[in-house]
Amino acid sequence: xxxxxxxxxxxxxxxxxxxxxxxxxxxxxxxxxxxxxxxxxxxxxxxxxxxxxxxxxxxxxxxxxxxxxxxxxxxxxxxxxxxxxxxxxxxxxxxxxxxxxxxx
Numbered sequence: 001x002x003x004x005x006x007x008x009x010x011x012x013x014x015x016x017x018x019x020x021x022x023x024x025x026x027x028x029x030x031x032x033x034x035x036x037x038x039x040x041x042x043x044x045x046x047x048x049x050x051x052x053x054x055x056x057x058x059x060x061x062x063x064x065x066x067x068x069x070x071x072x073x074x075x076x077x078x079x080x081x082x083x084x085x086x087x088x089x090x091x092x093x094x095x096x097x098x099x100x101x102x103x104x
Contacts, residue, residue: 005054025083039087
């Protein structure tokens with residue numbers, strides 16, 4: 001997770017001057033892809049932590065765009081809820097996933 005967050009931080013710095021909706025669309029894809037791979041049972045705490053860290057990195061990047069910083073956590077929470085998907089488990093338990101029923 002730390003390596004992925006480091007990559008996101010570097011990419012956000014390059015995209016700092018883009019409008020918030022463009023950044024939000026890109027971050028939505030990144031977070032959705034991370035969740036698609038890591039959203040297995042018993043990993044919900046890690047998904048919540050990843051989304052929180054991405055939100056914090058995005059907030060810090062947006063704060064650097066201006067000397068008049070108005071990016072409070074409440075405003076950032078509204079922006080993150082609008083653009084980032086909520087963390088949820090997407091995969092079933094292995095015994096449910098691999099239970100194949102044959103018509104024999």
